[in-house]
Amino acid sequence: MKTKLALLALGTAMAATPALAELTFTALSYRTGPYAANGIPFADGYQDYFTLLNERDGGIGGEMINLVECETGYNTEKGVECYESTKGSGALVYQPLSTGITYQLIPKATADGIPVHSMGYGRTSAKNGEVFNWIFNYPANYWDGASVAIKYLLDENGGSLEGKKVALVYHNSAYGKEPIRTLQELGAKHGYELIELPVDAPGQEQKSQWLQIRRDQPDYVLMWGWGVMNQVAIQEAVNIRFPMENFIGIWWSGSENDVLPAGEGANGYKALTFHNVGSDYPVFDDIQQYVVDTGKAAGAGDQIGTALYNRGLYAAMLAAEAAKTAQEMHGTAAINAAQMRDGMENLSITEAKMTELGLPNFGPEFDVTCQNHGGNGYAAVAQWDAAAGSWSLITDYMQADLDVIDPLVAEDSAAYAAESGTTPGCM
């Protein structure tokens, strides 16, 4: 009798498995380690959006979503372990959430045929989809960010940066070094002097860099920082009384965590962003109703509406839209990774679609094509209001200077193609 029962239970379990979640998404998140403060809101936003789709719409196209989360701690080796342990589960797309892990996964995922979406980070030249068939970094990349920051400064200065000094405070790693080349090219074009100030990981030690800023008196400071480095930099800038209006961070240096520790002093600090801020969108009402009120919110549920939560939500939304596109293209709801890739390559984000999703005016419109995996390079500038405790966009979305960036992308991706023996071309 016991064996019979066990067999019955086993049979039920085996029969029930295929009826469970079908679309597997992975989240290589980091809720621990030195970057946890920034990793948690992103992971929460990513998870909450998929929970919302499951609860409200019954998944995507009638298929439930299975979100597999794996903790990387922003550590490359753990990231590889996570990738290897989850790739067998039918993962549709990877969000490595770290430039180091992205570099690991670019060749591995290409060989395994699983798309990677490194949204606003990773290898910038992955924008060239003919070389990086499986890698996507829309809607904007670091070189777009650098260019938009300079464009904003040009607007501020009546179209000329001649004779100005711009300092770049950057995380001394692959991530922080990415914009240097672009800023140098733009410096040659617009006549500003670039001062490069590397900060070693994790970034608490910045005294000497800010002493140098005090000595050299740059007109503007740009920052490519992440985690604790941002908070320290903003505090140091406050300490040397650097005007906050002239201090612009990349989108990873523009969260609440970065500015709150400096209190009033951080008022006026600016950061780039490729999506909107705040929680004044219809989708957040749905999240409240279907996710928070039902007790299914990720983490502590206290991050909703923060800059990085919104980014995680945006990333999940783009992944879900790509999955929908793939379902329409291939006429099947149960898509696989290769079909997901096609969906990502044919993704088209329009204002009408965003409004329909409850996110009107949340991000720029863009189309992904085989040649262009990086979107159109639109970004905006947000400013921190310390009294109100909130970010607000102070510009429209501006397009990067593609005359400068496209040749750089072509050059770097050609170097990668030569190095890895890839023949560029569409799939």
Place this chain on the structure above:
Amino acid sequence: MIYREAGDFKTSYSKDGQTFPIRFDRVAYFTLLVVAFLVVPFVINSYWANAVLLPFLIYAIAALGLNILTGFAGQVSLGTGGFMAVGAYACYKLMTSFPDVSIAIHILLAGGITAIVGLLFGLPSLRIKGFYLAVATLAAQFFLVWLFNKVPWFYNYSASGQISSPERTVFGIAVTGPNTTPWAPYLFCLAFVVVLAWIARNLTRGAIGRKWMAIRDMDIAAEIIGVNPLMAKLSAFAVSSFFVGVAGALFFSVYLGAVEVGEAFGIQKSFLILFMIIIGGLGSIFGSFAGAAFMVLMPVLLKNVLVGGLGWPTDLAAHLEFMIVGGLIIVFLILEPHGLAALWRVTKEKLRLWPFPH
């Protein structure tokens, strides 16, 4: 019971002095080798290869290297991460400069280059020892990481400062790059591990190893009985750095494939390998393996049990991992301050005497 020695007689000095004097140990060792070479390659998948076995094998080489320096020769070093970086960057420069030469030769050459660098940073050991030497090697750690970040020549002027390993083959089979089969890099690393462990074992029980241990136990007494401290210390630094360099080269080229120096070879790597040899057992070849296994496999095992098996939230599991691994380290060191190797030795002694303990 196992480890019965009745009838296991030694009739010559060479038999008495062999690495595994007990027949059971010998049989177990050769069985392990046979399984590792002839069974495991056929059964592993890419998860086992890339997430479990490769890091274990590579860290075992690094732990062997540090154990030679710290465990056998008594020279405390905190520069392991930096020396691994030397191996990795040397391997990268060689791979990209001489693409036609076999990767195996590049890895050995990278070890050789690291040996020279290690020798240079070992020079202070002639004047200082203990904590002061640890600080000197710490300087090596920071200097080397800074150097590889600062000088673009080392990373071939790439925009991001990352180095990534191109595909290289051994006997026509890819061992680096993304298109490898799981068994190829595993066997490649295993071959290095077996050969290097064999070399380490034979070095440490020969004349050189005795000199190292004499220096470790009391350097003045060693000098009086005729050990040249210059030769002993510098040879320990060179041999140790060679091992660490090979580990770094394999770590970069075969295991990860792309490396960023500050993240992959930072100070925490030096500490990790130091913990491996402390937990595994200072001055023991087996201890290097045991320590590497403990530090590499335990977190993976805990993760799979807590997240995969019990379905706990990933952050809770990650924090518990820290606590459990940390707690186990403390417990091990209280129960057996000489590490897992000593624990194993005691167990073995007891088993040999069983059922008549004394």
